Amino acid sequence: xxRTMVAGNWKMHGTRxxxxxxxxxxxxxxxxxxxxxxxxPPFLHVGQVVDGLKGQSIQVGAQNCAxxxxxxxxxxEIAPSQLVDAGCAYVLVGHxxxxxxxxxxxxxxxxxxxxxxxxGLIPVLCIGETLEQRESGKTLExxxxxxxxxxxxxxxxxxxxxxxxxxxxxxxxxxxxxxxxQAQDVHAAIRAQLAAExxxxxxxxxxxxxxSVKAANAVELFGMPDIDGGLIGGASLNADxxxxxxxxxxx
Ligand code: 13P
Numbered sequence: 036x037x038r039t040m041v042a043g044n045w046k047m048h049g050t051r052x053x054x055x056x057x058x059x060x061x062x063x064x065x066x067x068x069x070x071x072x073x074x075x076p077p078f079l080h081v082g083q084v085v086d087g088l089k090g091q092s093i094q095v096g097a098q099n100c101a102x103x104x105x106x107x108x109x110x111x112e113i114a115p116s117q118l119v120d121a122g123c124a125y126v127l128v129g130h131x132x133x134x135x136x137x138x139x140x141x142x143x144x145x146x147x148x149x150x151x152x153x154x155g156l157i158p159v160l161c162i163g164e165t166l167e168q169r170e171s172g173k174t175l176e177x178x179x180x181x182x183x184x185x186x187x188x189x190x191x192x193x194x195x196x197x198x199x200x201x202x203x204x205x206x207x208x209x210x211x212x213x214x215x216x217q218a219q220d221v222h223a224a225i226r227a228q229l230a231a232e233x234x235x236x237x238x239x240x241x242x243x244x245x246x247s248v249k250a251a252n253a254v255e256l257f258g259m260p261d262i263d264g265g266l267i268g269g270a271s272l273n274a275d276x277x278x279x280x281x282x283x284x285x286x
Contacts, residue, residue: 039257039284040071040198040241040264042159043271044098044127047077054080058087060274066092067285070264073125074271078113085122096125096159099133102146104153115147115154126151128158129181131204135165141184148185152196159198159266160185161245162225166205174203175224182228191232194240199225200266206246208268215255215262218244222261250279257284 049057054076066072073094076084085095101112118126128151129144144160151158162181164174178201185193201221203213213221222242230237244256245266256262264284270276 037239037241037263038069038071040073040243041281041284042096042125042243042266043074043277044130044266044268045074045076045272046098046268048272049077049080051083054083055087057272057274058084061088061093061277062091064274064278064281066278066281069286070281070284072281075125075127081118081121081123094124095122096127097123098127098130100126100147100151102143102150104150115151115156119154119156123156125157125159125198128160130161131163131202131207135204141181145184145188148193148197149189152193157196157198159200161200161202161266163202163204169203169205174221178221178225179228182225186232191229191236194229194236198241198243200243200245201225202245202266208247210247212247212252213244215259218256219259219261222259226261248280250276250283253280253283
């Protein structure tokens with residue numbers, strides 16, 4: 036049975052003071068024992084969050100990493116090995132904001148995914164279509180290409196130690212949520228693509244949904260058979276709301 040997971044992507048939000056306040060809120064949450072909970076602060080605040088959540092069941096991840104595992108001469112980048120040293124367990128790979136705004140290609144993301152795993156980090160591969168792609172009936176084609184790129188380069192076995200987040204770009208930060216059935220349909224297609232290569236890997240991998248998830252819509256989304264939790268943006272900046280979403284993922 037897959038353990039559900041709720042991850043909070045804080046994106047480019049936070050000051051030392053607001054992060055301290057959020058940590059304090061998270062420390063006081065009553066979290067369900069059957070859900071893996073993680074938060075993804077900006078790099079700048081990873082150390083503060085790791086220290087602040089010591090002794091809690093919440094794990095910490097980063098929002099991006101370099102394409103090479105080891106430290107080196109790469110100004111402005113952070114190596115996956117440095118993230119491990121800082122106390123991270125996860126790293127987001129290929130968030131749509133990075134694919135679209137920073138021009139990250141599938142080839143680059145293959146390298147980031149491999150570099151993260153080489154250091155023992157669990158990559159959370161983010162995939163999803165734009166509104167234009169959905170409206171022209173290309174959703175499954177786009178998602179399948181993004182997923183297929185990793186499978187072709189690293190083999191389906193790479194997903195034995197990874198998480199996948201389906202985030203339709205049109206639902207991110209817009210207040211528009213995919214309906215539970217729309218999300219389920221894509222999640223089922225993702226799992227089927229993996230199952231065509233290896234059914235054990237397909238059954239074990241966690242598929243998170245992301246895009247305007249709130250406490251109010253989480254129960255319905257997480258109730259779908261192939262949705263194993265969520266990747267939460269805006270609502271993860273409020274500890275109480277985030278806690279309610281985590282409880283919605285529990286049994
Ligand atoms: P919102 O929950 O703010 O729509 O963001 C989703 C997201 O991009 C998480 O990575």
